[in-house]
Amino acid sequence: MIRGHILSLVLGFFLDLLFGDPAGIPHPIRGMGHTISFCEKQVRRWSRGDAGKLRIGGTVLVCVNLLFWGTVSFLICHTAYRIHQAAGIAVESFLCFQLLAAKSLKQESMKVYDALKNGSIEDARRAVSMIVGRDTQELTAEGVTKAAVETVAENLADGVIAPMLYMALGGACFGYLYKTVNTMDSMIGYKDEHYLWIGRTAAKLDDVCNYLPSRISAVLMVLCSGLIGLDAGNAWCIWRRDNQNHASPNSAQTESAAAGALNVQLAGDAWYFGKLYKKKTIGDALRPVEAEDIVRINRLMLAVSVMGISLCAAAGIAAGLISG
Numbered sequence: 001m002i003r004g005h006i007l008s009l010v011l012g013f014f015l016d017l018l019f020g021d022p023a024g025i026p027h028p029i030r031g032m033g034h035t036i037s038f039c040e041k042q043v044r045r046w047s048r049g050d051a052g053k054l055r056i057g058g059t060v061l062v063c064v065n066l067l068f069w070g071t072v073s074f075l076i077c078h079t080a081y082r083i084h085q086a087a088g089i090a091v092e093s094f095l096c097f098q099l100l101a102a103k104s105l106k107q108e109s110m111k112v113y114d115a116l117k118n119g120s121i122e123d124a125r126r127a128v129s130m131i132v133g134r135d136t137q138e139l140t141a142e143g144v145t146k147a148a149v150e151t152v153a154e155n156l157a158d159g160v161i162a163p164m165l166y167m168a169l170g171g172a173c174f175g176y177l178y179k180t181v182n183t184m185d186s187m188i189g190y191k192d193e194h195y196l197w198i199g200r201t202a203a204k205l206d207d208v209c210n211y212l213p214s215r216i217s218a219v220l221m222v223l224c225s226g227l228i229g230l231d232a233g234n235a236w237c238i239w240r241r242d243n244q245n246h247a248s249p250n251s252a253q254t255e256s257a258a259a260g261a262l263n264v265q266l267a268g269d270a271w272y273f274g275k276l277y278k279k280k281t282i283g284d285a286l287r288p289v290e291a292e293d294i295v296r297i298n299r300l301m302l303a304v305s306v307m308g309i310s311l312c313a314a315a316g317i318a319a320g321l322i323s324g
Contacts, residue, residue: 027098
């Protein structure tokens with residue numbers, strides 16, 4: 001089973017590099033979105049706005065979605081492996097492929113780059129609005145670029161390395177459990193008045209699940225920076241200095257390593273839903289942010305992804321040999 005999980009993960013990784021997120025194939029994240037939205041409506045109807053009930057209902061929402069998607073993924077893989085090992089590996093490879101986001105992350109961020117280089121500022125704002133949660137209507141070209149770079153850096157952890165690590169540990173089933181937590185956090189894990197209580201359990205669980213993967217991702221970014229001609233020394237220094245310059249205990253891990261590797265300053269104040277949020281900056285402005293930084297952060301993201309899958313494969317092979 002260990003060898004099967006690792007082989008499926010490696011095959012899924014290369015499928016992701018080749019095909020990304022094909023539009024014609026139903027994506028499990030969309031399915032997770034539907035079940036989370038359905039549960040949220042039921043919780044809100046039951047709680048009638050009471051904070052205590054919202055928090056209890058939010059915890060039930062988390063448990064129900066984890067149980068549902070964990071069971072679905074387990075039954076799919078278990079049934080396929082019962083038919084034949086080759087069928088199991090094929091099915092699990094497809095499930096792993098759908099949970100990784102390296103190519104789609106590059107594609108979407110490069111649309112921002114193309115708009116900055118060949119289009120108008122309105123085109124660039126529109127492109128970046130598809131991958132960030134902040135308000136983009138008033139962003140300058142530098143602001144658009146920073147938003148794209150930050151998104152690639154942050155999503156390297158929860159869109160590539162974290163699911164990769166969980167799938168290496170427990171196959172596609174663990175990957176689905178992780179992505180369920182991550183999707184719940186993305187949908188209801190906000191700190192505004194509407195989501196504060198119902199999303200608290202999802203947000204805290206996401207912090208726990210991403211604690212180690214975010215830091216592993218940052219270390220891999222530092223190591224890979226020197227291999228692709230970026231500033232590994234500064235990446236290490238800025239990561240060590242600024243890795244807590246964010247409200248989340250995990251988000252600044254990869255953003256600080258990226259800022260150091262690129263020798264730029266990221267983060268700072270941003271507008272969300274018409275409200276200004278004061279944020280600490282990350283990194284030093286040793287040079288201005290430029291559109292080419294989107295290309296550079298994508299090179300770093302791909303290098304880290306390849307190193308990550310290589311380490312997972314090596315660990316899986318070693319574990320398989322030890323277990324006989």
